[in-house]
Amino acid sequence: MNLEDIAKRAGVSRSTVSRVINGEEYVSDKTRKKVLAVIDEVGFSPNPAGRMLVTQRTCVIGIVIPYPLQYVFSGDDPYYYTTVLQAITDVSYGRDYATLLWIGNAREDDERFYQRILRNRLMDGLVIVASVIGEELLLRHLLKNGTPFTLVGRPLNYLDQISFATVDNVSAAEQAVTHLIKAGRTRIGIITGEFDNVDAQERWQGYKNALATAQIPEDPELMIEAKFTRMRGYHGMKQLLDKNIDGLFASSDLIGIGAMDAIHEAGLRVPEDIAIVGFDDFPVAAQSSPPLTTIRQSVVEKAKVATEILLDMLDGKVSGPKQVILPTQLVIRQTCGYKI
Amino acid sequence: MNLEDIAKRAGVSRSTVSRVINGEEYVSDKTRKKVLAVIDEVGFSPNPAGRMLVTQRTCVIGIVIPYPLQYVFSGDDPYYYTTVLQAITDVSYGRDYATLLWIGNAREDDERFYQRILRNRLMDGLVIVASVIGEELLLRHLLKNGTPFTLVGRPLNYLDQISFATVDNVSAAEQAVTHLIKAGRTRIGIITGEFDNVDAQERWQGYKNALATAQIPEDPELMIEAKFTRMRGYHGMKQLLDKNIDGLFASSDLIGIGAMDAIHEAGLRVPEDIAIVGFDDFPVAAQSSPPLTTIRQSVVEKAKVATEILLDMLDGKVSGPKQVILPTQLVIRQTCGYKI
DNA sequence: TTGAAAGCGCTAACAT
DNA sequence: ATGTTAGCGCTTTCAA
Numbered sequence: 001m002n003l004e005d006i007a008k009r010a011g012v013s014r015s016t017v018s019r020v021i022n023g024e025e026y027v028s029d030k031t032r033k034k035v036l037a038v039i040d041e042v043g044f045s046p047n048p049a050g051r052m053l054v055t056q057r058t059c060v061i062g063i064v065i066p067y068p069l070q071y072v073f074s075g076d077d078p079y080y081y082t083t084v085l086q087a088i089t090d091v092s093y094g095r096d097y098a099t100l101l102w103i104g105n106a107r108e109d110d111e112r113f114y115q116r117i118l119r120n121r122l123m124d125g126l127v128i129v130a131s132v133i134g135e136e137l138l139l140r141h142l143l144k145n146g147t148p149f150t151l152v153g154r155p156l157n158y159l160d161q162i163s164f165a166t167v168d169n170v171s172a173a174e175q176a177v178t179h180l181i182k183a184g185r186t187r188i189g190i191i192t193g194e195f196d197n198v199d200a201q202e203r204w205q206g207y208k209n210a211l212a213t214a215q216i217p218e219d220p221e222l223m224i225e226a227k228f229t230r231m232r233g234y235h236g237m238k239q240l241l242d243k244n245i246d247g248l249f250a251s252s253d254l255i256g257i258g259a260m261d262a263i264h265e266a267g268l269r270v271p272e273d274i275a276i277v278g279f280d281d282f283p284v285a286a287q288s289s290p291p292l293t294t295i296r297q298s299v300v301e302k303a304k305v306a307t308e309i310l311l312d313m314l315d316g317k318v319s320g321p322k323q324v325i326l327p328t329q330l331v332i333r334q335t336c337g338y339k340i
Numbered sequence: 341m342n343l344e345d346i347a348k349r350a351g352v353s354r355s356t357v358s359r360v361i362n363g364e365e366y367v368s369d370k371t372r373k374k375v376l377a378v379i380d381e382v383g384f385s386p387n388p389a390g391r392m393l394v395t396q397r398t399c400v401i402g403i404v405i406p407y408p409l410q411y412v413f414s415g416d417d418p419y420y421y422t423t424v425l426q427a428i429t430d431v432s433y434g435r436d437y438a439t440l441l442w443i444g445n446a447r448e449d450d451e452r453f454y455q456r457i458l459r460n461r462l463m464d465g466l467v468i469v470a471s472v473i474g475e476e477l478l479l480r481h482l483l484k485n486g487t488p489f490t491l492v493g494r495p496l497n498y499l500d501q502i503s504f505a506t507v508d509n510v511s512a513a514e515q516a517v518t519h520l521i522k523a524g525r526t527r528i529g530i531i532t533g534e535f536d537n538v539d540a541q542e543r544w545q546g547y548k549n550a551l552a553t554a555q556i557p558e559d560p561e562l563m564i565e566a567k568f569t570r571m572r573g574y575h576g577m578k579q580l581l582d583k584n585i586d587g588l589f590a591s592s593d594l595i596g597i598g599a600m601d602a603i604h605e606a607g608l609r610v611p612e613d614i615a616i617v618g619f620d621d622f623p624v625a626a627q628s629s630p631p632l633t634t635i636r637q638s639v640v641e642k643a644k645v646a647t648e649i650l651l652d653m654l655d656g657k658v659s660g661p662k663q664v665i666l667p668t669q670l671v672i673r674q675t676c677g678y679k680i
Numbered sequence: 681t682t683g684a685a686a687g688c689g690c691t692a693a694c695a696t
Numbered sequence: 697a698t699g700t701t702a703g704c705g706c707t708t709t710c711a712a
Binding site for chain 4: 387389
């Protein structure tokens with residue numbers, strides 16, 4: 001069933017059917033109705049390959065998550081990715097784009113993965129979820145052959161040529177640690193995500209900045225590189241327990257909650273003995289006991305904005321690189337004990 | 341850059357280039373090498389639209405998750421979906437298929453969602469992730485117009501016409517409850533997922549079967565419909581606390597862990613006062629304290645098998661509906677106290 | 681072993 | 697307001 005068939009049944013020409021389908025003007029109401037009736041009757045929908053061939057557009061965007069889904073969060077809270085996926089698809093569908101999904105694979109090296117994406121050519125552009133360092137190669141390829149793309153998160157290279165949406169992790173972390181300092185804490189530890197994670201790195205920097213501003217010397221013993229998981233938060237805190245800290249900046253909520261597990265297990269209290277400020281404000285933060293004081297970032301917003309920038313580029317509404325830094329917010333609950 | 345361009349540069353015809361790209365025989369080694377060199381040099385990859393138009397195949401499959409990603413698990417453990425997505429994409433990429441992602445959207449009704457999928461026509465077939473009742477309409481459409489598809493999970497209708505991979509939830513739940521009975525428990529409660537979830541329903545049935553077999557009368561007071569979340573497990577257990585139960589079948593690990601939260605909070609012990617058997621054996625099960633005795637199902641396997649069946653159908657290796665029931669396994673840890 | 685040519689289903693420029 | 701026609705880039709006969 002194709003345009004020609006519909007045209008015959010409706011007693012018109014192929015082009016008229018095409019016009020009706022694409023909602024173009026210069027079709028009489030009567031003709032339009034007749035054609036639509038036939039289309040509806042036979043349940044016709046146009047073959048996208050034919051259309052793609054002539055328009056050179058697919059109305060498909062790619063979503064690239066350049067690592068196995070459970071890599072970063074080690075399986076214990078993939079909240080981040082599901083939320084990002086939902087947000088990207090919501091925006092795309094709303095603007096009549098379909099989404100092709102590319103998830104990294106533990107058994108395949110980056111080069112092959114990127115080649116598969118680049119060879120596919122079924123996409124008008126890409127949204128790349130960039131929490132982990134290492135997609136530099138992909139970005140270079142894309143920039144070289146001019147494929148439109150945006151990042152959810154901040155790229156490390158080509159900063160001036162790339163569109164992205166992110167939050168200011170550095171300032172937000174500074175704010176978190178400053179909050180601990182205002183609460184009177186002076187021996188403040190940090191447990192952060194792995195260093196190949198851009199967010200983890202930036203939050204680490206924010207921690208250092210806040211200490212510097214308050215003229216508290218850094219103590220490497222209090223700074224632990226872990227992962228964004230509850231388990232690693234728990235074990236990280238165990239290392240800090242005999243270091244006599246009175247404050248902890250947990251670089252993610254899960255880390256914070258894991259740390260609380262360890263603190264409670266040791267018979268200590270939060271916030272009385274150790275005050276904690278987390279990061280993310282994922283749903284778990286409000287549900288922990290005591291509820292976690294944390295920095296709120298909107299993952300949904302980040303993903304949505306990145307997608308909108310891409311679609312705006314594809315629809316010709318935006319040309320140059322566009323970069324959006326979304327606001328964060330300190331959410332005061334009960335793990336710090338300090339009210340502003 | 342198209343076949344013609346490559347042909348000119350290599351001094352051959354379009355058809356020869358096509359043959360080389362598609363790895364056909366009857367191309368001399370010399371010609372093949374020359375063409376490949378040119379392709380490599382200019383970084384050519386064929387336009388999929390042209391190919392699709394003539395072959396009537398896209399080498400794209402759709403992944404359909406007919407509900408918002410965070411609907412079923414209310415955001416506190418999207419482990420299931422990330423794992424399913426990873427498994428489906430792994431298998432697809434391994435067999436040179438790309439994946440188009442369709443996630444349900446809270447703001448859009450089912451009818452519209454399904455129409456978008458059906459109209460898309462960019463897919464050779466679909467893998468449908470079917471944990472929640474309600475995709476009947478989609479299945480009917482697909483059966484009607486002959487689109488190949490498989491389900492991850494068991495369908496409720498058209499059972500004989502549909503290919504799927506699932507586990508035997510009924511027997512597995514029976515085994516779980518029987519394990520509690522063998523441990524000497526007689527007042528056994530159940531907290532299960534919502535009834536529009538096929539797995540929840542089947543596990544509920546298995547619970548009843550086991551009681552019947554052991555001639556323990558059902559007590560509606562001990563049977564709680566909740567959701568597959570830690571929170572709902574916690575609140576469900578709170579309702580059961582004054583019912584004097586000595587055993588609990590938690591229809592998911594998260595429910596079990598939430599129940600333990602409530603039990604511990606009430607100053608009771610697991611398994612001494614209340615023995616628990618969960619379901620799923622997600623990573624959280626081994627990490628809880630005490631570690632959860634549970635039924636292991638392989639979500640990865642379920643998703644992989646469903647995808648493989650679909651691709652086999654598309655590659656003409658399988659014709660009729662193929663249905664696979666995957667094994668489950670009782671994993672004995674420390675929440676039941678009974679060693680076989 | 682290679683090339684010529686037809687045609688997949690669609691859009692868009694042009695003609696009417 | 698509608699029809700005619702020329703491709704878009706590819707595969708696939710068919711002929712050589």
